[in-house]
């Protein structure tokens with residue numbers, strides 16, 4: 001079941017009417033101190049939902065580097081869908097529980113030495129993450145508290161707004177070509193909508209990882225803040241977004257993203273076949289192995 005929330009739900013007005021929040025300032029409950037917090041977690045995702053503000057903080061919790069394994073991808077989608085269905089939740093702050101790493105992107109071990117069936121299931125889960133997050137009705141803010149390559153960057157790009165910790169050691173970008181693999185069209189489309197065609201082409205061909213000032217300059221992130229201000233800034237920003245009438249914001253979001261989402265939905269099986277054929281090639285397997293070996297050698 002594709003999580004195509006923006007397209008398949010006619011629920012914006014219903015969600016707005018049923019909301020428990022002050023329509024002019026949805027965060028007003030939080031500022032008045034009436035906090036009702038619910039915590040829940042799967043194995044690899046921690047969630048804290050503040051019912052007063054309608055904001056859930058969703059932390060990736062897959063040490064050491066929050067690589068996106070099949071298990072994490074599955075839990076991620078379940079969590080977003082659960083929040084989407086929860087009338088007390090209207091916005092999500094996506095961040096990392098791991099110090100210094102937002103997410104290392106897809107778990108490379110899921111793409112090495114496995115069966116075609118496994119590659120297909122894995123890729124379907126990657127697609128599902130994108131459809132669920134990019135297509136979410138909720139306000140989504142990425143609080144990027146660490147390095148964020150490849151699918152880590154994709155997750156951040158799916159959000160409505162990106163705040164990154166201003167740390168000279170952190171980088172962000174779609175570096176797939178550096179691994180000898182190719183970002184698929186929907187990764188490319190997501191980046192193009194943010195950076196424009198020329199910059200995306202350059203960025204993808206080079207597999208470029210940007211420092212934080214570079215990422216701000218090109219618009220890959222929207223705001224840089226000191227590391228200890230990432231969460232509080234995200235909380236303030238999401239309040240502004242939630243103050244906009246929800247149905248109008250949601251329809252606008254849908255209008256901006258619909259074409260990209262439909263493109264993957266309409267070519268989903270072909271995209272899986274492409275991935276399975278591509279990733280199963282001996283030359284690609286070799287490239288990934290060399291990349292993993294290099295990662296491990298860096299530590300010695």
Ligand SMILES: CC/C=C\C/C=C\CCCC/C=C/C(=O)SCCNC(=O)CCNC(=O)[C@H](O)C(C)(C)COP(=O)(O)OP(=O)(O)OC[C@H]1O[C@@H](n2cnc3c(N)ncnc32)[C@H](O)[C@@H]1OP(=O)(O)O
Nearest residue numbers: 067104105106107108109149150151181182274275278295
């Ligand atoms: C025609 C087209 C058709 C179809 C499509 C075709 C292709 C598909 C494209 C698929 C798109 C891919 C998207 C991706 O996300 S690929 C993943 C890219 N990720 C990276 O390049 C990041 C690699 N990691 C790092 O750079 C560093 O680890 C990082 C994140 C900067 C952290 O550094 P550090 O803190 O020093 O930690 P270590 O490097 O020591 O790592 C600790 C531990 O984790 C292992 N690891 C790191 N990253 C990954 C990963 N992505 N997957 C799996 N494992 C990872 C690392 O090896 C260490 O393991 P160890 O056992 O040595 O402790």
